Ligand code: SF4
């Protein structure tokens with residue numbers, strides 16, 4: 001048994017990384033179409049990619065970039081300067097090319113991914129959704 005199987009509460013800390021021992025409250029099987037629909041209704045999910053990390057932006061540059069992308073619905077800017085691309089196939093929380101979506105989309109499970117990658121940001125958001133709906 002490795003340390004990841006030992007119990008510790010997962011709290012809502014957006015940028016926290018896993019420090020063993022840690023109990024995985026979410027299981028891979030918790031991720032289904034209903035969970036994904038709730039998840040994609042908010043920011044921060046797997047159908048988004050950070051396409052440009054500009055670092056801390058000064059207010060003028062932030063205003064400029066915000067203005068440049070304000071008519072591109074698939075793009076938005078986070079406070080930290082990340083420009084986020086939301087997949088254009090995500091429509092009302094669902095993938096409109098579900099059967100022919102890219103292989104990486106078919107393979108992806110955010111719980112399994114977190115167990116490998118260790119970054120809790122999306123995991124904790126999904127855990128919060130689960131708790132709010134249980
Ligand atoms: S991050 Fe997880 S819950 Fe959210 S859409 Fe992706 S697979 Fe579904």
Ligand code: SF4
Pocket residue numbers: 046047048087088089090091094095096097098101102105
């Ligand atoms: S193709 Fe579908 S599953 Fe893949 S990122 Fe776009 S909306 Fe999400």
